[in-house]
Amino acid sequence: MIKEKGSLVVVGTGIRTVGQLTGDTIARLKTSTKVFYIIADLVGEQVIKQIHPAAESLGRFYRLGRNRKEAYDAMVERILGAVREGHRTCCAAYGHPGVFAFPTHEAIRRARAEGYEATMFPAISAEDCLFADLGVDPASSGCQSHEATRFVLFRKVVDPSSSLILWQVGMFGDATYQPEGNRGRWIHLLVERLCEHYPEDHEVTLYEAAVFINCAPRMERIPLAKLIEARLTPATTLYVPPARSSVLDEETCAALGIERAALAR
Ligand SMILES: C[S@@+](CC[C@H](N)C(=O)[O-])C[C@H]1O[C@@H](n2cnc3c(N)ncnc32)[C@H](O)[C@@H]1O
Incomplete structure (x- = not known):
């Protein structure tokens, strides 16, 4: 039997998982053979577990008082391990998975560098x-x-x-x-x-x-x-919020023929 080549999709749950999790993301969570998650709240965690009961938290890599980068490196290694084993791997992170999220970007970069298909999907940040x-x-x-x-x-x-x-x-x-x-x-x-x-x-x-x-x-x-x-x-x-108004470049405005009124917001 030919072993399936592993792949990686990175998805986001949105900030309020109940309501912001898209149908597309649910489908990816269901059809992956290995699911990881990095989620900050218990409800979001339960939602992921309901969709994919064997989903594994990557939160366990955090160690109190230790540099967060150590945990991120361990998370990336765990994700890549599943991809290398041939899993259709999905990693779900809260919010948008690529916004202020080092391990998800790094996992995508490394998976691609090793020749695996790897894709990130946007979500609500x-x-x-x-x-x-x-x-x-x-x-x-x-x-x-x-x-x-x-x-x-x-x-x-x-x-x-x-x-x-x-x-x-x-x-x-x-x-x-x-x-x-x-x-x-x-x-x-x-x-x-x-x-x-x-x-x-x-x-x-x-x-x-x-x-x-x-x-x-x-x-x-x-x-x-x-x-x-x-x-x-x-x-x-x-x-x-801004502390002062923006200053208009009158010369360029005139050269472009833009009416001042058109710039009002
Ligand atoms: C590691 S980043 C994760 C961001 C997340 N990936 C996103 O798309 O919003 C954590 C930071 O995101 C922001 N954040 C996370 N949850 C938030 C919330 N419920 N409301 C406002 N900001 C939040 C805070 O600035 C927090 O320190």
């Missing part, structure tokens, strides 16, 4: 939920999106006329696995950096999309300086 809940359209003034620690470490260029979305503020400055986050231990460094570009009383939003049906999202508006004492969790994303 926390940022997609934020746009809907906070009524933000990135087309209005543009939108920057950064991992909070990297934003500070790499001194990313800030444009205060655009929206700014900062991920992983609940584990700011921490590369280790802390299931509850680090409770803002070094968050003052982020606040200091933001205050170089925004006034201290600039209103920012602590955002947590609803994970369960009939629950409301957290949309807590606070002055920027108060971020130091805010309750931050591993699911908190920080939204910083």
